[in-house]
Amino acid sequence: MHHTIDDGPAFDDEAVLLVGHGSRRERSNEQVRELAAGLESRLEIPVDAAFLELAEPSIEAAFDGLAGVVDRVTVVHCSLFAASHVKNDVPLAVEQVRTEHDLEIDVGAHLGVHPAILEILDERAAAVERMIGVDREVDDVAVVCCGRGSSDPDANGDVHKLARLFYEGRSFSRVEASFVGVTEPTLEESLHGLAKHRPDAVVVLPYMLGDGVLTQRVRDWTDEFDADYPYVAAAAGDPLGTDPRLLEVFADRWQEARSGSVEMSCDTCKYKVDLQGYEDDLGGARAMVRALAHRASHADREDVDDEPHVHDGPNRHVAVCTNRTCTEMGSSAVLERLRQATRDADGCDVRITRSSCLGRCGDGPMVAVYPDGVWYGDVDDADAERIVSSHLERDRIVSDIVDRTL
Known part of the structure; x- marks a missing residue:
């Protein structure tokens, strides 16, 4: 049976793969799976969940399961911003x-700044106002939209855009990112800066999907600020x-x-545009090798409560092209x-x-x-020995x- 819904026609040979980051906290992974189940009900086609790291199934394993069952898969990002995970x-x-796999694969954009998300944030803010007994229409209420922070300036810029859009048309005295x-600015810096304006209240909105280590940090820092500034x-x-x-x-995505x-924000993408301060990130080849290193750099640690996104990677990472042409030339043996x-x-610390x-x-x-940025070409078995030694x-x-060399 073919379905037709408001979002367009769906077909029996089509599926969606909702890709989340993955977490050592299973509750966060379950939230991605809950969203996948809800999206399946909405679109009326199969929707599976997959993860970049730290959780199963991986993207590759999820596609292995879908291959032979469907002909077309649309990848939808469970990511708020277009940073390295989305771009690389x-x-x-x-x-x-x-x-x-012989599949037609479409890849969507990140969630981004969307009217529905602004509605959710507005409700989150209203719930906090009720809890602390203030009213934005009467009292001086300031808001801080707090993202996790990224090394990608484009992603950080979207947090500021979100804050500005959330301010427009609402009766907050100010909304900061x-x-x-x-x-920067960190949440602690923003809170102490707002205290100088002596608002009646400050509402902090963690702009994140899952409720984990980072959201708890936001709560802790906000509670400390509340105790330090009784006024x-x-x-x-x-x-x-969810x-x-x-x-x-x-x-929509x-x-x-x-x-x-x-539509991706290519005009401000540090991998495509020479942005001041990010010159070393320019170039797709460099970005791809960094992405390979990143995917292999996560290792489990016992102190995950102190650091949820730890990188215990090797000193070096070696990527070997196994695309068809290189494979025919012997890359698998290399x-x-x-x-x-x-x-x-x-003592060779390498992956x-x-x-x-x-x-x-x-x-x-x-x-x-x-990270040496050295590429070798026309490599044979003997060359592989020399690269190592x-x-x-x-x-x-x-x-x-x-x-x-890069």
Whole structure:
């Protein structure tokens, strides 16, 4: 049976893959699965959940399950902003899947700044106002929209855009953007700055999906501020969670992807535009290798309550192109030789990973060493031994097979 709904026609051979980041806290992963189930009911087609890391299934495993069952899959991001996971990690995984499965794959945009999300935030703010006994129409109420913070200026800029849009048309005295970490201003800085204006109340809205370690930090810092400034009533609201209105945003992103109308913020993307202070991030090839390193850099730690997003990666990461052309030229054998040689090496702290096309077809097998930014071309088994013994063990580049440096 074919379904027709408000969001467009759906087909029996089509599925959606809702991709979340993944968390060591199973409750956060369950929230992604709950959203997937809700989206399935809304779209009336199968919707599976997958995760970049720290949870199962992985994107690749989810596609393995869908291949042979459906002909078309639309990837929908369970991410608020277009930072490295949206721009690099998910596209990289999808490209690898395309080399392994005969599927039509569409990839949607991040959730972004959407009217439905502004509605949810407005309700979250109103709930806090009721709790602390203030009214924005009468009292001086300030709001802080707090994101997690990113090394991507485009993603951080969207938090400021969100704050401005939330201010427009509402009776708050001011609405400011802040971050848990990575960038500035931090939430602590924003709160202490607001205290100088002596508002009656400060409402802190954690702009996050899951309720985990970071949202608890937001609550703790807000409670500390409330105790330090008795003349200001302050409290933090709940994250977006699994609010049903998020399904409207997911449905919009699904429809955009299926119709080829996805719009990304390429004019301010640090991987495509030479932005001051981010010059080293320019270039898709560099970004892809960094994404490979990032995906392999997460390791479980016992002190996860203190640091929810820990990177205990190796000193180096080696990516071997296993796209069709490089595979035909022997990249699979090079990959295995590199792995064996690093296992045999003494104290060689490195991780070897397959990659999709590195954009140098015909010059392969291609091997990229990160963070050194050295790419080797036309690599054979003997060269793999030299890359390990010379470059990885002794920091000496194998100059005669260098294809390029970044």
